[in-house]
Amino acid sequence: MYPSSEDFAQLLQQVRAFVVDECIPLEQQVDQDDEIPESLVQRMRALGLFGHSIPQVYGGAGLSTEQLARVNIEVSQAATTFRARFGGNTGIASESLVADGTEAQKRRWLPRLASGEITGCFALTEPEAGSDATALQTVAVRDGDHYEITGRKCFITNAPIAGLFTVFARSEPGTVGAKGVSAFLVERGTPGLHTPAAYRKMGQHGSPVGEVVLERCRVHASAIVGDLPGQGFRTAMKALNKQRINLAGLCTGPAIRLVDEMVRFAATRQQFGEPIAAFQLVQQMIAESNTEVHAARALVLETARKRDAGEDVTMEASMCKLYASEMCGRVADRAVQLFGGSGYIANNVAERFYRDVRLFRLYEGTSQIHLVNIARRTMARAQPAGQA
Ligand SMILES: Cc1cc2nc3c(=O)[nH]c(=O)nc-3n(C[C@H](O)[C@H](O)[C@H](O)COP(=O)(O)OP(=O)(O)OC[C@H]3O[C@@H](n4cnc5c(N)ncnc54)[C@H](O)[C@@H]3O)c2cc1C
CATH class of the missing domain: 1.20.140.10 (Butyryl-CoA Dehydrogenase, subunit A, domain 3)
Structure with missing residues (x-):
């Protein structure tokens, strides 16, 4: 169920007012400080911006693709760093779960992503696997009911502040290319997961981007998105x-x-x-x-x-x-x-x-x-x- 056109018109109006009244006046400050004030992040949470694409049953607004596109066209009329703060949760960092997650995974994570209680990130790129992401070298080695993930992800948006990492790793020995890769849901605080300080970058100051380092990071097999080993790609x-x-x-x-x-x-x-x-x-x-x-x-x-x-x-x-x-x-x-x-x-x-x-x-x-x-x-x- 998508929001009705009346409800959506109201939501769009609210977003527009937030962009004009609260984001644009802060653009210069955020560019200089390389940080979005926490008070503004709280406003993003209060306005439901973290959950636009997440289905209503999991606490989001459940927007259609078209409605989300209209919102994106509005929010990005302020410096794009503002949208990057909540955009992972209502895009790439939740979409794997929305598309393929088990019911238990959805119930556990989507409400927290939708409310902005935690920030998600999508960790695919590696130093030797950029455009050719299938060349990834991160491995997940099975050990009983668990996997141990080892590898290094780079250029990951929101990695320095994320609470949930969707990590792509090769879990099926002997496979190459797109086959044999699994998507793992890894929580911050899991031993073996580290996030170094954010890079300094050309633009989008205030949007932290960094590495994710995994050293025999141990997760339960139920952390594989959709319970689908080898289907992560x-x-x-x-x-x-x-x-x-x-x-x-x-x-x-x-x-x-x-x-x-x-x-x-x-x-x-x-x-x-x-x-x-x-x-x-x-x-x-x-x-x-x-x-x-x-x-x-x-x-x-x-x-x-x-x-x-x-x-x-x-x-x-x-x-x-x-x-x-x-x-x-x-x-x-x-x-x-x-x-x-x-x-x-x-x-x-x-x-x-x-x-x-x-x-x-x-x-x-x-x-x-x-x-x-x-x-x-x-x-x-x-x-x-x-x-x-
Ligand atoms: C600020 C920032 C945020 C990012 N956020 C994320 C994120 O959240 N999660 C994530 O997983 N990744 C993220 N990325 C990584 C991004 O997706 C990669 O940088 C991108 O895929 C390109 O990979 P690469 O940098 O290794 O370049 P390369 O793949 O090494 O490409 C170098 C050049 O070669 C060209 N090239 C490569 N292959 C071909 C080909 N077959 N034909 C023609 N030209 C080719 C490319 O177009 C490019 O011009 C982010 C990157 C940046 C800079």
């Missing part, structure tokens, strides 16, 4: 496929914000005796950006609706992620250009967003990996000449 792909639509929404919000900022600046900045908005080459930057925003938004919402209708949108989700992340990068680049020298100076909105959105083209599948996927699927769908 399928679970990961289910989570990532939905997440690509979420992320495309999150790329669209910043571009909307930047178009607004460009229009405002162009109307007030005077050169050659008139506002720069009067110059057609400046207008071109605004027009191209706004057109691309509309194209991304339409693609994301159409794909979300198809997913809600039960269609396989694996290729379309890749297209959404590729197009929206590249679009957002182009819009941020134009925003810096339109702001002129001030767009290059620290704390200018275009400068901050330019750094923040650079990540979108890198994680959850780089643009190159999505291009490869889209090409492969497009060619597979096409019928050989003469067979039409």
Whole structure:
């Protein structure tokens, strides 16, 4: 059961007010301090932001893919670090459980993720296994009713603050590639699990990203998601496929914000005796950006609706992620250009967003990996000449 359109309209209104009144005023401070104030995190919990995608029966809002996309487009109109604080719980860090978890696992973890009592993270990437995640080297060795997990995960969003880690490890000896990998639910405090300090990074300050180190980390066999040993990679792909639509929404919000900022600046900045908005080459930057925003938004919402209708949108989700992340990068680049020298100076909105959105083209599948996927699927769908 998804929320009714009236209830959803109210929720969206609440989110919009939170973004405008409480997040945007703190953007500069969070960028400088590299930390989101705990009082704001409490507000996120109170507003239910941690549980938007989690089914209502487990304490979430149970939004449809389309509703979640609309929320993502709103929340990402403030610096994307705010959304990163709760976005794992209502995305990649809960989706494996929602898709494949046993009833007992769902009852144990989803209410705590939905309320924001704990923060989740999705630990797939390793130093030698990035785009080729199937090359992971983390192993889970069976010992009676338990497994001992050993390995090192890198670049994991929210690892330094997470209470629950979905860790992907090879549990079936003698397997290679996507086969033989299991998804384990590991709680902070489990002996053998360590999280070093967060990295310093180019942007998205306030969103801690770090390593997860596992040294014979001992978990019970019931910690395998869905009680499905060796099926973890399928679970990961289910989570990532939905997440690509979420992320495309999150790329669209910043571009909307930047178009607004460009229009405002162009109307007030005077050169050659008139506002720069009067110059057609400046207008071109605004027009191209706004057109691309509309194209991304339409693609994301159409794909979300198809997913809600039960269609396989694996290729379309890749297209959404590729197009929206590249679009957002182009819009941020134009925003810096339109702001002129001030767009290059620290704390200018275009400068901050330019750094923040650079990540979108890198994680959850780089643009190159999505291009490869889209090409492969497009060619597979096409019928050989003469067979039409
Ligand atoms: C801030 C941040 C947060 C992240 N959060 C998470 C997280 O929460 N959980 C998680 O598991 N991971 C996370 N990641 C990891 C992210 O998903 C990987 O960085 C990404 O998959 C790319 O892997 P890589 O960095 O090893 O690059 P590589 O795979 O080494 O790629 C390097 C370059 O080679 C290109 N390339 C690689 N293979 C091909 C190919 N077949 N064809 C064409 N080009 C190719 C890539 O496109 C890229 O340009 C995060 C990363 C960052 C930076």
